[in-house]
Amino acid sequence: MMTDNDKMNACGVSEAIGFLLIFSIVIAGIGLVTLYGYPLLMKQQTSxxxxxxxxxxxxxxxxxxxxxxxxxxxxxxxxxxxSGTLSVHHALTPSQSTFRISDSVGPDIEFHPGELRYESVGAQTDISLQNGAVIKRARTGEGSVMLAEPRWFYDDVTKTLVINLISLNSTGTLAKTGIGTVQMKLGETSYVSQNGAGGLTVTLDYTPDPTQDTSTAWKTYLTRNGWTETGANSYRFADSVNTLVVKRYDVIVQSI
Amino acid sequence: MARLNDSAQWIILMGFLVSFAIFFLAVVINQSTVVGQTTAESVLEFPKNDIRNIRAVALETSGIADEGDRLIVVEDITSIAQRRTHAIVSLSFVPADTRMQVTIHYNNGVTEFDEVWISP
Structure with missing residues (x-):
């Protein structure tokens, strides 16, 4: 603290120069914020x-x-x-990803999942909800990552493999930005249970949609959950399977 | 020449304090957007009643003397569990003297339950 007893030497102190110095510091500060801070802030908002x-x-x-x-x-x-749109791409859309499941006994099961997709404008990423999984992918490049996994499981006591297939359908088109409501109801369900006393060879072939390739995410998920890759997007379940249960659920997204 | 007056420095210090506080609050609020599945949803997902029902039926079935009749009930239970509660259930009954050993296995992909019960 400076007290009145301390005499400050104020020779050479000019108010005009002081003002100019402070003013230029303020202007420089404002300039830096607009040049670097604002774009950073916008990026933060998008993310x-x-x-x-x-x-x-x-x-x-x-x-x-x-x-x-x-x-x-x-x-x-x-x-x-x-900063983007949410839209439904229903299971009957042509040129979309296909799952083909086959065991050595019964007929093959071909399945189109459909998807709910969020396309971000700024961040160049798509987040899609397909076949019970949430997958994020960059719009350019090949990578994709699974944010939430589907509920497929293998019970090693009864040697049962359960595959849940969830397809998304819609009564019309749905695309949303801003605040919106997504209404969904359960459609048809079907259930296939295949028993093979000598053990079943369960294989899965995934054909990605060429414009929406999420094969990396599925590859990571499948190879981490007991499947082995036998070729490009072809997988075989590694453990012995006595019963294969495939359930299909049809979820209908209603458009308002 | 005007003397330096610094008796209001606390106003500037308070300004700094308040702006830091606002900054930290903003960081905390920003964190709240990245919560997907809550604990409450996980609790709701726990199949308490399913397991209880299957256990109750299994223990009741252990009183059936005929093995063929028991198998019919077991088949019904496993079939209903698979179709309705989406769970794999296996039950086995091993008679030993006057007692019955019941092995219950339940798995719905998220929760697994195993129990060996011996009738009194």
Whole structure:
């Protein structure tokens, strides 16, 4: 603290130069913030929107889980779709990904999942909810990553492999930005159980949609859960399987 | 020449304090957006009633003397469990003297339950 007893030597102190110095510092500060800070802030906003959407997709996945596994007939979720659009690509859309499951006994099962897709404008990423999994992929390049896994499981006591296939359908087109509501209801379900006393050879072939390639995510998921890769996008279940249970659920996304 | 007056430095210090506080609050609020599945949903997903039902039926079935009748019930239970509760259930009954040993296995992909029960 400076007290009145301390005499400050104020020779050579000019108010004009002081003002000029402070003023230029302030202008430089404002300039730096507009040049570097503002774009950073915008980027932060886009990534926050994307994170919110990742969360929303997991919420929607939980809704689908309730519809499929807990036989809840109807689910509705309000969500905020920021810096991008959310749209339904139903299971009958041509040129989309295909899962083909075959065991050594019964007929092959061919399945088109359809998807709910969020396309971010700024971040150049797509987040898609397909076949019970949430997958994020960069729009350019090949990589994709699974944010939430589908509920396929192998019971090693009874040697049963359970594959749950969830397809998304819609009564019309649905595309949303801003605050919106996604209403879903359970459609048809089917159930196939195949017994093979000598053990079944279960194989899965995945044909990706050429424009929406999420094969890396599926590859990572499958090879981490007991499947071995036998070729490009072809997998075989490694453990011995006595019973294969394939369940199909049809979830209908209603458009308002 | 005007003397330096520094008796209001605390205002500037308070300004710094408040802006730091706001910054930290913003960081905390930003974290809240990255929560997907909550604990409550995980609790709801736990199949308590399914396991209880299957256990109750299994223990009741252990009282059936005829093995063929027991098998019919077991088949019904496993079939219903697979179709309705989406779970793989296996039950086995091993008679030993006057007692019955019941082995229950339940797996729905998220929760696994195993129990060996011996009738009194």
């Amino acid at each position: 926050a929107d994307e994170q919110i959407m990742e969360k929303n997709m997991i919420v929607l996945q939980n809704d689908i889980k309730s519809l499929a596994y807990k036989t809840v007939p109807y689910k509705e979720t309000s969500l905020k779709v920021g």
